[in-house]
Amino acid sequence: MTTSSSSTALSVNLNKVALVRNTRHLGIPSVLFAASVCLDAGAHGITVHPRPDARHIRAQDVHELSALLARDWPNAEFNIEGNPFHNLMDFVRECRPHQATFVPDSESQATSDHGWTFPDDADRLRPLIAEAKSLGVRVSLFMDPAPEMMAAAKAVGADRVELYTEGYAASRGTSRAGAVLALYADAARAAQAAGLEVNAGHDLSRDNLTEFLRDVPGVKEVSIGHAFVSDALELGYTATTRDYLRCIDESQRAA
Ligand SMILES: CC(=O)[C@@H](O)[C@H](O)COP(=O)(O)O
Numbered sequence: 001m002t003t004s005s006s007s008t009a010l011s012v013n014l015n016k017v018a019l020v021r022n023t024r025h026l027g028i029p030s031v032l033f034a035a036s037v038c039l040d041a042g043a044h045g046i047t048v049h050p051r052p053d054a055r056h057i058r059a060q061d062v063h064e065l066s067a068l069l070a071r072d073w074p075n076a077e078f079n080i081e082g083n084p085f086h087n088l089m090d091f092v093r094e095c096r097p098h099q100a101t102f103v104p105d106s107e108s109q110a111t112s113d114h115g116w117t118f119p120d121d122a123d124r125l126r127p128l129i130a131e132a133k134s135l136g137v138r139v140s141l142f143m144d145p146a147p148e149m150m151a152a153a154k155a156v157g158a159d160r161v162e163l164y165t166e167g168y169a170a171s172r173g174t175s176r177a178g179a180v181l182a183l184y185a186d187a188a189r190a191a192q193a194a195g196l197e198v199n200a201g202h203d204l205s206r207d208n209l210t211e212f213l214r215d216v217p218g219v220k221e222v223s224i225g226h227a228f229v230s231d232a233l234e235l236g237y238t239a240t241t242r243d244y245l246r247c248i249d250e251s252q253r254a255a
């Protein structure tokens with residue numbers, strides 16, 4: 001990944017490109033084309049969440065993206081998200097992505113809506129985290145902004161946590177906005193104090209990204225899909241990628 005030590009990497013989640021593609025048998029819009037254009041425009045990585053029901057990203061997409069990035073963008077990161085107790089570990093073993101993001105979603109869940117909880121999940125997560133790391137894969141745990149959970153996330157072997165940011169996005173414009181953003185900043189600091197790096201994602205957009213990164217310290221990577229693809233329908237992948245990179249740059253200047 002080619003970001004400077006202080007800046008935040010942009011990982012484009014292509015789930016929603018695959019969702020549209022799957023509504024016909026024509027192979028368009030192409031997930032590989034979307035990845036190529038976004039990476040050409042400066043995105044630092046690609047994220048996919050191959051859910052067990054293959055509603056959007058399919059196993060073939062994962063393997064084709066893994067091969068494409070290895071061949072054409074060796075400096076870009078591939079991040080595969082999923083539930084390690086469902087189908088994620090097979091992708092980790094077969095593709096050995098730069099990062100695996102463990103998400104506690106049920107198979108039928110409409111979208112991700114919560115993180116892991118400790119100590120409840122520690123014992124069953126520990127061996128799978130160790131296996132992924134033994135394969136050279138960085139492990140990030142999808143977490144709610146709970147400062148008190150971060151030491152336990154480190155103790156179970158995680159390299160990073162991904163702060164689940166729907167709560168932040170939903171709070172904007174409400175009387176709770178300041179307190180919610182401060183909670184995310186506290187969670188990030190607690191994670192970093194425990195020796196974890198911090199990612200963030202879910203419902204981030206051009207409207208809320210700069211403020212989040214300005215006030216939440218040291219975010220290494222944001223993974224953005226739904227709003228990104230929605231914007232790309234209007235602006236195109238190249239302009240959208242540049243817009244999101246500009247939001248990241250603005251946050252660095254404002255911090
Ligand atoms: C973990 C998370 O918040 C998202 O990365 C997730 O991939 C969203 O999944 P859908 O695109 O299926 O809503």
Ligand SMILES: NCC(=O)COP(=O)(O)O
Nearest residue numbers: 013201202203223225226
């Ligand atoms: N981990 C978050 C992600 O990859 C994309 O989430 P969203 O932007 O589609 O909500």
